[in-house]
Amino acid sequence: MDQGKRNAIKFVILMGIVSLFGDMVYETARGIMGPYLGSLGASAFAIGLVFGLGEFLGYVLRIVAGVLIDKTRGYWWFVFIGYGLISAIPLIGLTDSWLVASTFIIMERVGKSLRAPAKDTLLSIHTAGIGKGKIFGIHELADQFGAVLGPFLFYLMLVFGLGYKNSLLLLFIPFALMMVVIVIAKLFAEKVPVEKEKEVITDKKKARIYYYLYLTFIFFTSLGFIGFPVISYHAVKxxxxxxxxxxxxxxxxxxxxxxxxxxxxxxxxRFKIRIMTVLPFLTAITVLAFTKNIVFFFVAILVWGIIMAAYETVIRAFVGDNVPISERGKYYGIFNTVLGISMMIGNSIAGYLYEISITYIVGFVVLMQVLAIVMIGVILATYKNNSNNSGV
Incomplete structure (x- = not known):
């Protein structure tokens, strides 16, 4: 392995550590903020509104952020500002007002809309010839370590009697470490060869066709990907x-x-777009979680975890492989927005159908995956006669 590739791996590890510390802060908050806002006097409706508004802004603004990233090429400015807004989470420990706390929660979600397309674009162009799937996979490994470690450490702080406020304020520690690593990553990025426009699809019209066909596929399969809260609700019920x-x-x-x-x-x-054909079939397996069989339930949720790995790696890698660098921020923004909206709609439908009949949920999931299979078939047929560098 040449020095450029070694530096690319070191860079993605640094960015993974950034996400690790970031997850230790905001993933922890996402787990406890509902009960905490309630303890400050917020109603169930207010809590739902705050998180709903936060998620909505966090996804919709990604399109705007993506366009601005492409126009300015200010990737690192968006990374610094976006990750910097994670500081809103430990700041919640300084207030007794649920309104102020809610404002901080929404600020962090806005920050997510700024940093996500910038981070994805940076990862996709600093590959030095290493496959984008592997790059996003390494990043996701570190990211999920933080998502598990953060809530566990926060739980320990509560067990040792620090209380919510002091525990939230202590989240400034991983936040500060995160900002330091961002600076290191930016300085180190200069040692990594940057992908050139000629190394990806140069026919922008074809790139857009592939992209929107792919986006339609992702919309259908994610529409039928039921979220963990609905699944766990059923398991407890x-x-x-x-x-x-x-x-x-x-x-x-x-x-x-x-x-x-x-x-x-x-x-x-290795297999490029062909590996996506597995995704609808895996998603269909998750309906086993809605049985009353504990073995089926655990099979379903473990498959659910594998699907999440795919969402965070290969589906993002495809965008990097098939969208010109000059428009990558914009199209990562559109991609994340569509993904978020489809999951929001899908889970809302699933929650509604659950109150009627579990059979309807199964039918809904299967129908969405059938539509997704049709779309991936169309994509594969298109790629069959395509001579671009997609590897298919």
Whole structure:
């Protein structure tokens, strides 16, 4: 392996450490903020509104951020500002007002909309010839380690009697470490060969066709990808698991995500778009979680973790492989927005159907995956006669 590739791996590890520390802060908050806002006097409706608004802004603004990133090429400015807004989470420990705390929560989500397309673009262009699937896989491994470690350490702080406020303020430590590593990563990025426009698709019209076909595929398959909150709600309701073990079950799912991130990324680098044909079939398996069989339930949620690994690695790698650098920030922004909206709509439909009949949920999931299979078939047929460097 030449020095350029070694530096590319070191760079993605540094960016992974950035995400690790970031996850230690905001993923921890996402787990405890509902009850905490309630303790400050917020109603259930207000809590739902705050998180709903935060997620909406966090996804919709990614399109705007992506366009600005492409126009300015200010990748690192968006990274610094976006990650800097994570400081809003430990600041919650300084207030007794749920309104102020809610404002901080929304600020962090806005920060997410700024940093996500910039980070994805930086990862996609600093590859030095290493497959993008592997690059995103390495990054996801570190990212998920932080997502598991953060809530666990926060739990220990509560156990030792520090309370919510002091525990939140202590999150300034991983935040500060994160900002230091961002500076190091920026300085180190200068040693990594940057991907040139000629190394990717140069026919922008074809690139857009592939991109939107792919985006339609992702929309359908993610529409039928039921979120963990709905699945865990069912498991507790029917008595398969106790509500106290739900965090441990979710941690196990995140471990599966981390373990499969790199292997899935490597498979993508070898098989490219063809590996996506597996995704609808895996998603269909997750309906087993809605039975009353504990074995089926654990099979389903472990598969759910593998699917999450795919969402965080190969589906992003495809965008980097098939969108020109000059428009990559914009199209990463569109991609993240569509993904977020489809999951939001899909889970809302699933929650509604659950109140009617579980059979309807199964039918909905299967129907969406059939549509996704049709779309991936169209994409594969298009690629069959395509001579670009997609590897297909």
């Amino acid at each position: 029917v008595g398969m698991i106790n509500d106290k073990v739900v965090p441990l079950v979710y941690a196990a799912v995140m471990v599966m995500d981390a373990l499969f991130a790199i292997p899935i990324g490597v498979l993508y680098d």
